[in-house]
Amino acid sequence: LRPELVNLIVALIEGMSGLEPRAVQFLQFHSENHFGMSQQKMEKMRILAAKSSPLQASLDRCYKHLDFSSAMELMPKLQSLLKGGVGLITRATASSLVILLCEKWKEAVKMYCKSLLSTLLLATLYEKSEAIKSSYSSAAAAVAKVSTHTTLKAAILMLVETFRDSNEDLDCAQRAASAKLLKDISLNASEKMKPTEKMDWQMSNWGILPLAFVSKFDANVEIKNCFVGVWEEGLSQLQQNCFKISIKSQSDACRLMISPISDIILQSLKG
Numbered sequence: 497l498r499p500e501l502v503n504l505i506v507a508l509i510e511g512m513s514g515l516e517p518r519a520v521q522f523l524q525f526h527s528e529n530h531f532g533m534s535q536q537k538m539e540k541m542r543i544l545a546a547k548s549s550p551l552q553a554s555l556d557r558c559y560k561h562l563d564f565s566s567a568m569e570l571m572p573k574l575q576s577l578l579k580g581g582v583g584l585i586t587r588a589t590a591s592s593l594v595i596l597l598c599e600k601w602k603e604a605v606k607m608y609c610k611s612l613l614s615t616l617l618l619a620t621l622y623e624k625s626e627a628i629k630s631s632y633s634s635a636a637a638a639v640a641k642v643s644t645h646t647t648l649k650a651a652i653l654m655l656v657e658t659f660r661d662s663n664e665d666l667d668c669a670q671r672a673a674s675a676k677l678l679k680d681i682s683l684n685a686s687e688k689m690k691p692t693e694k695m696d697w698q699m700s701n702w703g704i705l706p707l708a709f710v711s712k713f714d715a716n717v718e719i720k721n722c723f724v725g726v727w728e729e730g731l732s733q734l735q736q737n738c739f740k741i742s743i744k745s746q747s748d749a750c751r752l753m754i755s756p757i758s759d760i761i762l763q764s765l766k767g
Contacts, residue, residue: 501562502570502573505555505559505570508554508558509593512589513582513585514582514586515551516546536626539626543627543631555589555593559596567597567604568604568607571597571605575608579615579619584625587632591628594612594616594635595634610647613643614651616635620677621673629676633676636680637684638684640685655674679723682725683729686733705726705753706759708730709757710757710760731743731746
């Protein structure tokens with residue numbers, strides 16, 4: 497089966513949604529009105545149920561036979577599934593495979609990390625399903641961990657700019673998605689974001705920390721909680737890896753980044 501392994505994996509992933517019982521999808525449409533269950537919770541239940549299906553068992557067996565060449569062949573097809581895969585379960589399964597490949601075939605992922613990370617970031621920002629947003633964000637964090645510093649820096653700067661430029665009233669979902677991505681990447685790829693002697697301390701972690709300090713006071717609880725996590729992780733990194741500068745407290749870190757923090761506050765007041 498090895499010559500057809502990649503095509504078989506793609507067909508099985510596509511079949512995850514196609515062979516899902518229609519009754520399950522019907523239940524989701526009526527879950528909130530008739531069962532008092534949110535759409536997000538129902539989606540998570542559907543994804544969890546699919547993981548114990550015979551198709552998933554077949555996929556797991558196929559994954560065991562992947563090698564470097566088949567992983568390389570799979571990458572562009574996997575990106576297509578992430579972009580245009582039809583159905584909740586298909587997209588969730590594709591994102592789970594990304595995480596698996598990042599763990600077992602890092603070298604193959606590295607060859608596609610720039611385009612793959614861009615695909616996952618954009619998909620997360622504009623995805624409507626909260627369950628898929630969460631799955632894609634986790635996959636993006638896994639890819640970020642194996643990406644080059646250049647690719648990771650570009651991704652983070654894009655997310656920081658997206659968050660800062662978004663309208664608090666009109667772009668609430670996009671702001672929350674940006675915050676979730678920044679949190680997941682900061683926690684998962686923290687080793688890649690360690691401070692260096694050449695780093696511009698005022699733009700520590702490529703602008704995340706100044707933004708995190710201001711945004712951990714955001715009125716939106718979901719966004720606030722995300723940035724609390726980002727700030728705590730970033731502060732810990734600064735305290736452990738700061739060169740020739742003593743950072744013993746949050747106040748020390750704020751004084752170090754006072755200029756970008758002030759800029760963010762002024763922009764928010766103008767906004």
